[in-house]
Amino acid sequence: MTTKLNLREWATYLGVIRRRWIWVAAVFFPVSAAVAVTVFFLPRSFEADALILIERREPLMRKIPGGYDFDQYLLTLRQMMMSETNLRAIASKADMDLGKNEKALRGLVEKLQKTVSFRNKGRDLFEVRVSGDTAQEAYVLAGTVSSHLVETSLAIRRRAAGAAYDFIQHQLENFRNKLQEAEERLKFFKAEHVEEMPGTENTNLSRLQQTKTDLQAVQLQVRELAEKRTQLKEQIETEEPMILATTDSAPAGIRTQQMEAALAQALLTYTEKHPDVARLKAEIAAAKAAMAKGGKGAPTGGTGTTAANPIFQQLRASLAAVEADLAAAQAREAALNARIGDYRRKTVSIPEAEQKYRQIVRDVDVTAGIYSNLLGKLEDARIQKEVEIKDEGISLKIMDPAKLPLHPAKPNRPLIILIGVLAALGLGGAIAVLRELLDRSFRSRQEVEEELHLSVIGAIPEISTPSEDRRSAQRLRWAVVGTSAYLCVLAGVAGVELARQSGIFR
Incomplete structure (x- = not known):
């Protein structure tokens, strides 16, 4: 009994498809073709990565009691790299600012702020990732950003070490004078109140x-x-x-x-x-x-x-x-x-x-x-300054330089087309089911008996007229044409994509 019910259900579904296939095709082919064409015109984005190594020379850094706060240093460095001044310098090194006015340069800076990113890859590694409209642009930008990052890091450390040394030295001079003044006050006070000192009671x-x-x-x-x-x-x-x-x-x-x-x-x-x-x-x-x-x-x-x-x-x-x-x-x-x-x-x-x-x-x-504390800090600052001048402290090295990307990172055209095909198929099926539900006519003797609770004496088979035959043939021809056009569109999109990936044109 269960087998008969399953066969009947499948027969019902096949009957719906046979009767409503035109609606499925009418929705599936245009929608999926539109998705394929739209995906073809979506702008491509290429990504290039450069791997940066953080070198920490621990024996040398131990000479400096304070050492470095590496995490804070890297965070500050990344924030500085995303500043407008540094992004303009990067654009200038990459020759992206040629022929651009101030408004265009600001737009370029905003674009770079969105396309340049940093990601941690481990304790001593992080990645510079740059997106570009072309593979060459992404490659050049990634190399420029990574080299500028290394140069900026060295300049910042040397400038900071020199500024710290000068500041501490200036403070040391001030407190040396203050100490001399305080000692003179003590000496004068003791001489003036020699008989009033503690212990003379x-x-x-x-x-x-x-x-x-x-x-x-x-x-x-x-x-x-x-x-x-x-x-x-x-x-x-x-x-x-x-x-x-x-x-x-x-x-x-x-x-x-x-x-x-x-x-x-x-x-x-x-x-x-x-x-x-x-x-x-x-x-x-x-x-x-x-x-x-x-x-x-x-x-x-x-x-x-x-x-x-x-x-x-x-x-x-x-x-x-x-x-x-x-x-x-x-x-x-x-x-x-x-x-x-x-x-x-x-x-x-x-x-x-x-x-x-x-x-x-x-x-x-x-x-x-x-004053004594400043003396110690001055010595620490001097050591740190020498370490930075000799580039023997923390340093950034380009471990893996950027490479020219061979394929765009975005969009994922095959995935989008697959999603579009499935969505078109689902939408067409939904419309077909809706049409079937709205159609209240009987399709078989069983439906009549189940609905009216009457026994069917006889059934007249469907008799098609010549005009109906012509319409059926015409629908079939349109279906064949639509299918052919759809296949041509898919073939064209696939061919263009293969040509782009092969480097025939970009």
Whole structure:
């Protein structure tokens, strides 16, 4: 039963093809022929490739601590190659800019930006691919782009190495001057604040204490000298500048004067409670008492002379000496007070001076660190510059130069024609099926019985008229002509394509 159904289905399909083949042919031949002709007129595109090798001389590159960032370097290089300036240079080397105005040159640059591409082929390989309208154009452009890429890479590396060296050298000079200035500031600050440096707190405090002790001693000396000055002034007030010396009393008077002079001299050294001072005072008092007792009843007309009182003179000299010593002691007291104030100021200002000192030292250290770092970088830049000048660092080499393409890369004509044929066949079949579905007439006894549920008594065979026979013959002739034309078109397209591939014409 299943076999009968399958045969019936196939019979139905064959019947549809037999009845509707004209629609399939009417769509298939024009569409497929149009696709074939259209493909023939599609512009061809040729591609040429050049393989670039990245040479990395690792032993030499290890001399440079920073080395190279290869990926970033290649990315930057590719971006630069696609810039308008480099593409204009490439077009000029390939003689593509001859006779072109500015607008045409810009169009050429835009075209090159679309047709030039780079593809990674491995860790140390990448490919330069260029598309062109002709094989010669693609070949020339690929060779020009690859050579320009190698030249540009070398120029960029040398220029960058030289610029880096010059920049670091300039910065080194600036920081050398800054370091010298910072060291001079530190030297001047230490000289100006030698007693306020960190660690001098104990020294200043000990000096302050010692100065206070010296001040107390000087103040005591000032008080003693002031008391002596007062005593001397009192003694001077009790003495007469001139005395009358008689012949009889001259020895006793001279003795008394000598003792008083000795007393004045002793008072310059000792206090009144000193035994020598007390003894001299007692002797002077006894001598004066004896002179007074012996002089009672003496004749008034005795001989005598007027002379300077030596005691008065001695007291005046002692007063001058005491006042001089007192002035010196007071001056020393003032100097010690000033020194104490200076030590106190320095002790108080030590934290601030220490802060400024540490800031200056920090500036010196930071500047010295930067300067030392720049020295190392300058040496690295010098090595890198020499490496680039000798072309011993990273370098690009054309490993596989571009070759003249023998066949166009685009379009793939056989594939497009095949797709067009299948599409035309499918479109024709779809139209035939649609026509069959729209036709509601019965084609067999089975269709009548299945549709009307009635038994068919008899069937009248199809009887064609002469006019229908003529139309059928005419359709057949048109089908033969169309098929022949279609085959001629395909043969012509194939022949032209073979001629192009053979190099007969391009």
